[in-house]
Amino acid sequence: MADKIQYGPALLLPGDNIHITTNPDTEPFWEAAKEHRLTACECAKCGHFRMPPSPYCPECSSRDKKWPTLPGTGTVFSFAICNKNPANGEDYIYVPIVVDLDGAPGTRLNANVTGCKAEDVTIGMKVTVEWTPIADGWVLPNFRAV
């Protein structure tokens, strides 16, 4: 196998190019993020978590939702190392991670990680939420290596 590539610091993608939209099912997640509060959609009837938020609980079919405040920590489930800024194609080292969220079993977020070199990101690594302002006044949960 080829030698491990030395990428250097893992950067967060600049927030000003990042756009999201919401609907009534997902908006509570993003409203909480504006307050720097990480949440996930929990069924108010059976307690099953689901992400992204959706109208029905896939376990018990309830439409009732709760939005508990999570610890804001998680574990890297998998990742890629990318090297071009999608906004302009210029060289840019960022690491999209799939994160298992603490306090909400079975839920994940896709985000960037920073606070370490890209080549040092590992599956199983602990991360903590880092808030990134994005377009239109929204705030995106990213993560920092702990």
Added chain:
Amino acid sequence: MAWANQDKTAIVGVGATDYYVRGKSWPRTINDMAGEAIMNACADAGISVKDVDGIAYYSTAGAGYLDKFDTASLMETLGMPHISFSATLTSGGGGCPGAIGLATAGLMNEDCKYVITLMALQQLPQHRLGVVFGATAPNPENSFLQPSGLVGPGHLMSVLARRHMHLYGTTQDAFGEVVMATRANTHNRPKAVRKEPLTKEQYDASVMLADPLRRLDFCLETDGAVAVVTTTMDRAKDCRHKPAVVHACAHGGQREWGRAFAWMGMPDPYFSSSGHKFTADRIWAQSGLTAKDMDVALLYDHFSPMVLMQLEDYGFCEKGEGNDYVLSGKLRYDAATGKGVNGGVPVNTHGGNLNEAYIIGMTHIVEGVEQVRGTAINQVKDAEFALVSGGPASLPVSSLILRSA
């Protein structure tokens, strides 16, 4: 229990345009290319295009990922007098061979007599598939994926490949062998885009686009069109070639795979899989066959690790053993004997999406047909059964077993 429609229909015609490097097909239009593929397929079958009375699409009737086919437009363009079956499988390329099952449904329901399944794509700069996810306008669902910068299919697939490497010790060497083994099948194919032999040194020097995946782990970006004609076995006997009998066909999948890399919610072990286990189990149950009974496997290869994961899901090897299976040379085709190597089943004897052309899966069906006809360029000796797969992608994925008549 055997499938009720086993051996009741057959693919009787295949047709294609030239394969163009992305964007090079202009000034041909997408309907021009689709028309050529359809008329070539009809000529191959020995029928008139005016005999076509059914169309079974996949990929939500997409032509590429941004254009759409329209049955009425095709009728007006090609002069089919009437259409009595017009339907599609949903989602994307994962439904490709499943569309032959859809065609079979139309035929067995006596809705129609000759069914076209087709794909055409033209990747003008604004339609480039490699950035299609990132180019999609934000919506409430993709707002949980796009901001991470996972903008291309290769980015998404690299995350799955990474997990497979973590769980099972899978190596990039195995991904390289998938590319090299299938590249070895294109040197004698006039229409293939990549024909030069590939060395391990060249593979290792290929630029890393989404670590752990290199440029050569990504499939080609191609323009072109491919169409096939499916009909009933009684009509197939009157067609020009030996029928490629539809022996088993299934599409679908299970909830754990779901939207797959369009969300990344799959639990282990589904996350680092091809999402094909459900349809694999269905076609084996339909046919009573196993992977070992296949003479050739045409596996959807948009990204090299996904071939390895399909080998596991279809049971060519055990889950987690894909690395060793691939590295033992078992994907390779031995032209001297017309057989596999080291007890393996030859994979992608046409070079696949990685090396020949990427028409969203249709080239795999064409190769399956030519193999069971006995007319393939890299003919597997006495090929009786060919497996064809579509996907991994968001559900449905699909698979097809073709049998020689």
